[in-house]
Amino acid sequence: MPDLRIPVVSARVVPFAAVPTIAFQLEVRNLVRDEQIHTIALRCQIQIEVTRRGYTPEEQARLLDLFGRPERWGQTLRTLLWMNTSVIVPHFEGSTTTVDLNVPCTFDFNVAATKYFDGLDRGEIPLLMLFSGTVFYSSQDSPLQVAPISWELESRHKLPVETWRQLMSVYYPNSVWINLHRDAFDRLNRYKTENGIPTWEEAVEKLTRAQECVRP
Numbered sequence: 001m002p003d004l005r006i007p008v009v010s011a012r013v014v015p016f017a018a019v020p021t022i023a024f025q026l027e028v029r030n031l032v033r034d035e036q037i038h039t040i041a042l043r044c045q046i047q048i049e050v051t052r053r054g055y056t057p058e059e060q061a062r063l064l065d066l067f068g069r070p071e072r073w074g075q076t077l078r079t080l081l082w083m084n085t086s087v088i089v090p091h092f093e094g095s096t097t098t099v100d101l102n103v104p105c106t107f108d109f110n111v112a113a114t115k116y117f118d119g120l121d122r123g124e125i126p127l128l129m130l131f132s133g134t135v136f137y138s139s140q141d142s143p144l145q146v147a148p149i150s151w152e153l154e155s156r157h158k159l160p161v162e163t164w165r166q167l168m169s170v171y172y173p174n175s176v177w178i179n180l181h182r183d184a185f186d187r188l189n190r191y192k193t194e195n196g197i198p199t200w201e202e203a204v205e206k207l208t209r210a211q212e213c214v215r216p
Contacts, residue, residue: 001147002135003031006042008127008157013167014102020171022163023100024129026087026155030095030137037097038136038144040089044101045130048080048116049156052126062119066112079128082113086133107168107177117164118176124158131155 007027014021030037055063060070067076087101108114117125131153138144180188192203 001032001145002035002037002137004040004131004135004149004153005029005031006129006131006153007155008129009098011157011159011163013163013170015170017102017104020105020107020167022103022105022159022167024103024157026099026101028089028092028097028099033095035137035139036091036093037089038091038138040133040135040149041086042089042101042131042133042149043084043086045081045132046083046085046103047128047130048082048113049126049128050080050116051077053123056121059119059121063116066115066119080112080116082127105164105167107172108179109177110179117161118168120161120164122161124160125164127157127159129155129157 006029009025009027011022011024014023028037028040028042050067055070067073083103085101085103087099089097089099106114109118130151131149132151133149135147135149136144137147188200188203191197191207192200195203195206197203197206
């Protein structure tokens with residue numbers, strides 16, 4: 001039975017994809033000699049280990065909506081589930097091959113992962129990848145066999161914050177996405193139309209400036 005190891009070699013921005021995508025290059029290794037891997041149906045759960053890095057005061061302020069005040073982080077800081085995804089590892093000769101695990105990303109600020117990534121200034125994002133799935137293999141003295149991959153197979157990777165920012169800069173240059181309830185959008189749209197405001201940015205700026213003027 002194969003004894004697999006799957007370290008993450010690197011991560012890169014995929015240009016011109018249908019949605020913003022980061023490709024994690026996986027190095028798939030089989031430590032058992034004289035086995036032929038025909039294919040692997042590989043599943044991966046990606047978690048963000050938020051407690052495995054430090055945070056500046058500026059980052060703590062931006063993460064307030066996600067984790068609350070820093071004095072409560074001992075209770076609120078918990079590992080976040082980012083993504084469940086999968087990839088097919090094709091047949092390979094020898095003991096090692098590489099494959100790209102493409103992870104689609106969202107800029108929706110209702111999603112906890114987006115809030116977390118955008119709240120970081122610099123450094124690295126600590127990721128834990130938990131693998132499972134099915135491996136199809138054979139050896140010199142046995143026909144094709146099928147075996148499950150245990151969730152115990154895992155790999156850690158530190159994704160540079162700059163890679164995330166580069167990704168969003170490529171797909172959403174100088175812009176962000178927000179999601180509004182329909183009634184809130186209708187009120188904003190009516191305000192924009194009735195006041196002859198040409199863009200959404202200007203409508204929001206006028207509202208925020210008006211709010212600042214009424215503050216004591």
